Amino acid sequence: MDFLKQKKGFLGYDLNTEIENKVIIVPFGLEKSVSYGGGTKNAPKEIIKASHQVELFDEELNKEPYKYIGIKTLKSFPIKKNLKEAINQLSLINKKIISKNKLPLVLGGEHSLTPGSIKPLAEKYNELTILHFDAHADLREEYEGEKFSHACAIKRCLDFDNVKVVSFGIRNISASEMKFYNNNRDRIEIFWSKDKKKWDLNNLKKFFNQKNVYITFDVDSFDSSIMPATGTPEPGGLLWDDGLPILKKVCQMSNITGVDINELAPIKNFNSYNFLVAKLAYKILSYTFEFKS
Numbered sequence: 001m002d003f004l005k006q007k008k009g010f011l012g013y014d015l016n017t018e019i020e021n022k023v024i025i026v027p028f029g030l031e032k033s034v035s036y037g038g039g040t041k042n043a044p045k046e047i048i049k050a051s052h053q054v055e056l057f058d059e060e061l062n063k064e065p066y067k068y069i070g071i072k073t074l075k076s077f078p079i080k081k082n083l084k085e086a087i088n089q090l091s092l093i094n095k096k097i098i099s100k101n102k103l104p105l106v107l108g109g110e111h112s113l114t115p116g117s118i119k120p121l122a123e124k125y126n127e128l129t130i131l132h133f134d135a136h137a138d139l140r141e142e143y144e145g146e147k148f149s150h151a152c153a154i155k156r157c158l159d160f161d162n163v164k165v166v167s168f169g170i171r172n173i174s175a176s177e178m179k180f181y182n183n184n185r186d187r188i189e190i191f192w193s194k195d196k197k198k199w200d201l202n203n204l205k206k207f208f209n210q211k212n213v214y215i216t217f218d219v220d221s222f223d224s225s226i227m228p229a230t231g232t233p234e235p236g237g238l239l240w241d242d243g244l245p246i247l248k249k250v251c252q253m254s255n256i257t258g259v260d261i262n263e264l265a266p267i268k269n270f271n272s273y274n275f276l277v278a279k280l281a282y283k284i285l286s287y288t289f290e291f292k293s
Helices: 040-051 083-099 111-124 150-157 175-183 193-198 201-208 240-253 271-290
Strands: 023-028 071-073 103-108 128-133 163-170 188-192 212-218 255-262
Touching (some): 040 103, 083 103, 083 255, 111 150, 111 255, 163 201, 188 193, 240 271, 255 271
Parallel strands (some): 023 071, 023 103, 128 163, 212 255
16 A cells, blocks of 8 residues: 655644554545536545644643544555446455454545445444434435436445445435335434424434444535535525534444545635534544544
8 A cells, every 4th residue: 555655644743753553644536426516526625625624622621632543644646447346446445454453434535435345344343333423315226327316325325135224414315215214214314405404413322322323524515605516506505503512422422443434526716614524534533523522
């Protein structure tokens, strides 16, 4: 595996002392099935660039988490042209990372990548729970003739019998997806965006306590007022302070096994959206390792 020099990688930090790296950043600018706005292929490099502006001290945790996490960033590499082959390519990369007892954090790229990203984890663990942030349910069997479309990402994850999904921020779902959801309530839980004022985070324990958890964060889960830089933006979504308490509680009670952040489509000269995603990635890692035993 070829890595960027630390100063050019995620967060762009330079330490005088060597620390064991626990995280490998995988830049995976997949863009094969986007159906509205494009640009996800450019997201990883823009997120990494923006991460160099993220303050390394976390005022909530009162420390500089990067000093005890240890983060390496893979050099960019060609992504397979065929969508199914690209998904399998990511699966093999993550399998190698997991075999070294490192945590993969995939910077997408469109949401189609998630089934490939979780595959080695679904094979490793008897049960895997996905913490899913999204505006869309992504439960379609196929979309525009493609069963590996970004609109089918969570449905493909559920092709693994040992996977369950808990989704936050959903506010766009088709009739066929709703039928599938209603028929599979034992494996899918949805916290609808319209009900966010009623969410009781104490209920998270029954879904996540002492579970092996994978986090997939589609940035269109954020309200379009703070995240227009995505292919399928939706009004009525989450704000920054809606998402963080969920992430923190889940990280406190579960074993985080992997992460992906997807569907950023950078807008030229509007760097705040790239920065938001870079800070989100650092926050997820900070919570993950703050509470790891």
